[in-house]
Amino acid sequence: MTGRPGRAVEVWAPRAQRVRLRRPGHADVELARAEDGWWAAHIALAHGDEYGFVLGDGEQVRPDPRSRRQPRGVHEASVVDDPSRFGWTDAAWTGRQLAGGLVYELHVGTFTPEGTLDAAIGMFPHLVALGVTHVELLPVGAFNGEWNWGYDGVLWYAVHEAYGGPEGYCRFVDAAHGMGLAVVQDVVYNHLGSVGNYLPEFGPYLREGEGNTWGASVNLDEPAVRAYILDNVRMWFEDFHVDGLRLDAVHALRESGESPVHILTEIAAASDAVSAHVGRPLTLIAESDLNDAVMVLPREAGGHGLTAQWSDDWHHAVHVALTGETTGYYADFAALDALPKVWTRGFFHDGTYSSFRGRDHGAPLPVEVPAWRLVTYAQDHDQVGNRATGDRLSATLSADRLAVAAVLTLTAPGTPMLFQGEEWGATTPWQFFVSGLDDALAEATAAGRIAEFAQLGWDPAVVPDPSDPATFARSKLDWAEVDAPEHARLLDLYRRLARLRRERPELTDPDLAALSAEAFEAPGGRVYALGRGAARVLVNLSAAPWEVERRPGDEVWLATAEPAAGAETMVVPPDAAVVVGPAG
Numbered sequence: 001m002t003g004r005p006g007r008a009v010e011v012w013a014p015r016a017q018r019v020r021l022r023r024p025g026h027a028d029v030e031l032a033r034a035e036d037g038w039w040a041a042h043i044a045l046a047h048g049d050e051y052g053f054v055l056g057d058g059e060q061v062r063p064d065p066r067s068r069r070q071p072r073g074v075h076e077a078s079v080v081d082d083p084s085r086f087g088w089t090d091a092a093w094t095g096r097q098l099a100g101g102l103v104y105e106l107h108v109g110t111f112t113p114e115g116t117l118d119a120a121i122g123m124f125p126h127l128v129a130l131g132v133t134h135v136e137l138l139p140v141g142a143f144n145g146e147w148n149w150g151y152d153g154v155l156w157y158a159v160h161e162a163y164g165g166p167e168g169y170c171r172f173v174d175a176a177h178g179m180g181l182a183v184v185q186d187v188v189y190n191h192l193g194s195v196g197n198y199l200p201e202f203g204p205y206l207r208e209g210e211g212n213t214w215g216a217s218v219n220l221d222e223p224a225v226r227a228y229i230l231d232n233v234r235m236w237f238e239d240f241h242v243d244g245l246r247l248d249a250v251h252a253l254r255e256s257g258e259s260p261v262h263i264l265t266e267i268a269a270a271s272d273a274v275s276a277h278v279g280r281p282l283t284l285i286a287e288s289d290l291n292d293a294v295m296v297l298p299r300e301a302g303g304h305g306l307t308a309q310w311s312d313d314w315h316h317a318v319h320v321a322l323t324g325e326t327t328g329y330y331a332d333f334a335a336l337d338a339l340p341k342v343w344t345r346g347f348f349h350d351g352t353y354s355s356f357r358g359r360d361h362g363a364p365l366p367v368e369v370p371a372w373r374l375v376t377y378a379q380d381h382d383q384v385g386n387r388a389t390g391d392r393l394s395a396t397l398s399a400d401r402l403a404v405a406a407v408l409t410l411t412a413p414g415t416p417m418l419f420q421g422e423e424w425g426a427t428t429p430w431q432f433f434v435s436g437l438d439d440a441l442a443e444a445t446a447a448g449r450i451a452e453f454a455q456l457g458w459d460p461a462v463v464p465d466p467s468d469p470a471t472f473a474r475s476k477l478d479w480a481e482v483d484a485p486e487h488a489r490l491l492d493l494y495r496r497l498a499r500l501r502r503e504r505p506e507l508t509d510p511d512l513a514a515l516s517a518e519a520f521e522a523p524g525g526r527v528y529a530l531g532r533g534a535a536r537v538l539v540n541l542s543a544a545p546w547e548v549e550r551r552p553g554d555e556v557w558l559a560t561a562e563p564a565a566g567a568e569t570m571v572v573p574p575d576a577a578v579v580v581g582p583a584g
Contacts, residue, residue: 010040011053011064012224013202020054022061022077028054036224037203045080052077055201062198063155065205065228069166070142070158074196078158083239086170090177095243095280098307099372100508101133102410102498103184103417105380108137108163109147110430110476111420117164117172124179126482130423130491131498134283135176136184136246138381140169144196145436147472149385150186151214151248152193152434156232166240173241182243184283185236189229189263190252191215195436212252220255220263229263230270237274237282244283244307245271251289264295268305283307285375291347291362296373307373311414313348314376315383317341318408321526321541322378322393322401329356336526340517343413343530346374370510376414378405379422381430388449388458390431390475392422399425399486400575403493403560404539407577410497411507411530411537413515421477423494424487431464433472493560500558506535506581522546527572535581540572547571555583 009029013019014037020028021041031039045051052061063070067078104127112119127135139150142158150160159169173183191214192199192206199205205225206216219225236242245267253263268284275282286295286309297303313333320326320333332338332355333348342348346365354361365374377383384392393405402425409416421428434445445466464471481487501507509532516531524543529536535557540546547569556563561576572578 008040009043009045009051010034010038011066011202012036012038012228013053013055014224015201015203016055018056021051022054023049023051038224047080047082047085049080050077051080053202062201065155065199065202066231067142067155067158069161070155071161071165073161074142074144074154081166083166083170086167086174088170088174088241090174090241093177093241093280095282096133096180096182097281098134098244098283098285098415099370099510100502101182101372101415102131102501103134103136103375103415104130104132104420105136105377105417106138106420107149107381107430108140108160110472112479113476115147115162115476117168121172121175123479124175124181127181128179130418130495131502132181132418134182134184134244136244136285136417137186139186139188139248141188143193145434147433147435148193149381149432149434151188152195153188154193154195154197154199156187156189156228157235169240177241182283183241184244184246184285185240185242186246186248187232187236188248189232190218190249192218195441207254210254212249212254214249214252217252217254220253221258226259226263226266230266233267233270234274237271237278243280244285246285246287246310247306248287249289250286250295262304264304264306265299268299272305285309291349293363293365293369296369297366308375308415309373310380310417311342311346311374311376312383313346314342314374314412314414315378315380317348318378318405319383319393321528322397322405322408331355336519336521339528340519340530343517344512344515346371346414346512365512367512369512371413371512371515372415372508372510374414375417376409376412377417377419378409379419380417381419384419384430385432388463390429390464392426392429394425394427395429398575399490400560401541402490404541404575404577406490406493406497407537407558407560407579408539410494410501411532411535411579413510413512413532416501418494424482424491426477426481426487428475428478430475431471432466433475434466435469435472437467496558500579504535504557504581506533509533524574535579538572538578538580540574540576543574545571545573551580553582554580557581 019031019039031041064078068081069079109115140159141153142155143153159166176183207219210217271282284306288309294303295306295309299305316333317338326334349362350364514533518529522542525541527546528539557579559578561573564571
C-alpha cells in the first residue's frame, strides 16, 4: 500500500504467514501472497480512509510501512492521504541551485512557540530579509511521542501529525516557493527509531545483529528495502515539491557489496531523473564522516553524484579558533594551520592522523571540486545539541567574537549554513529532547547521556534529562530577543554580510585554486589572512591590534570594528574582522 487512494492494497511482508486488511466498519480482507514477499488485495481505498494490517493470526493492528498519515500516532492505524488534492500555487517556481545559496537549518517543533509548519510560514519574511535561499528542515517523519529531534522516525512516508501532517507540509512548501525559498528536507535512511518500529514484523528491513551508533542498520542488501528508500526520495520531490534532501549520516549506510550500484548512486540517479522531468534543480546534501570526495564527484568519474556534503572539519576549525576549546575531536584543530587548511583545501583530515579516531583519516579534496559543494557552518543542530547543556556560541563568546563568527561563516568558500537563531545570537539553548519513552527507556537514555559527557569531563549535574518536558521547552527560540539592541546589531551584520556575498563575485567564486590563507601567532591569540581571489578576510583573534599591509586599490567592504587606515597599512582591532577588496 502506498498510502495513496485508488490503488490496490499491497504490502511487503515476507515474514508474515497471513496478512489481513482491517478497516473500521468493514470485515477484514485477506491479502493474497504474491512474489518476493508481497501481499495484495484488489481494494481501492479513498482519501481519508482509515486502515491497518493484521499479521498472522493475532488481532493487533499495525500501521502501513508506507503510511502517508498517522493522525493518532505511530502505534495506531494509518489514514490514506491523497497529495493530488492539495491546491498548489507554485507552478511558476523554477527552483534554486545550491551554488551561491545560503541555507538555514530549523527544527519545526522549536522554531516557533507553536511548533508547527503553519507557524513557521509566518517567519518567512524574516528569512527572506536575512538573505536565506534554502530552508532545511530537520526530519519530520512520524516518530513516537510529541517532540523529538526527528532522527527517531519510524514511518518515513508520514509527516509528524503535531507539525501539521502532510497537508501542513504542502502548505509550508507552497508558501516557501511563493517567497522564493527552496526547501531541503533532512531524511534518515540509515536507521529507525527504537519505539514504534514495527517494520521487522513485516520483513527484514534491518540487518540482524549489525548496527550503528543509533541502532540496527538498514538492510540495504534487500531489494525491497532499497525500493522503500528510493520511492521515499521520489515522494518528497514529486508529491511534496521539495527542492532537496539532506541525507543523514551516509557513512552508516552499509552494503555487503552484492548490489552493483551503491544506494547513494541510485538516489542521485533517481533525483536527476525527477529533476529532468519537473524542470528544476534538485539538491542532495550528504552528512558524511568520511572526508571523501566520492560523495560529490560525478557518477561518470566514479563518484556518487550528490550535490554537496556537510563539512564538520570547517566547523571544528572555526569553533576552536573562536573558543579555544580543544577537548575530544577538537584536539587536532588546535593546530595553527587548521583554519587556513580547511579554508583552502576543504578537508583538514585528508589522509592525516586523527587523534580522536586513532588512525589516519580522509583523502584530499580534488582542486577541481567547486568550493560550494561543501556546506560550511559555525553552528548546527548536532554541534550545539550534542553538547552537554546544548549551549550555543552565544553562551560563551563576546558580542565581538559572535560578529567574527558571522564574518567567517558568510565569507567562507563553501555554501554557508545557519542554525535557527544564530543570526541574532539567540541565548536559548538547543538541547537533546525526547518524549513517549517508557520509564525504563527514559532512565536508560538519561543515564547514557550523563555517562557520555562524564567521560569528557562534564559535571553530570548540568546534563538535562532528555525526557523532561522542560528540556524541550527551553530549546524553543525566544523571538522577543530579536528586537533587543545587542541582538538587532548582530542580525543587521548577518543581513549586510549576506548582501555583500550576493554583490561581490569573489565571495561566491567556487575555484579552490583561487583561495589563500595564512595564520600567525600574536599576543594572546592568533591572526588570520584569508584570501578569496582579490578579496581578503582579515581576522584578529588576538589581544593586540594587528597591522596589515594595504594593497593598491583596496577598500573596506565590511568591518565588525572600524580599522585604522593609513596610506600603506591598516590596523585591525582585537576580536574583529575586516573584509577588504578592490574598490568599485
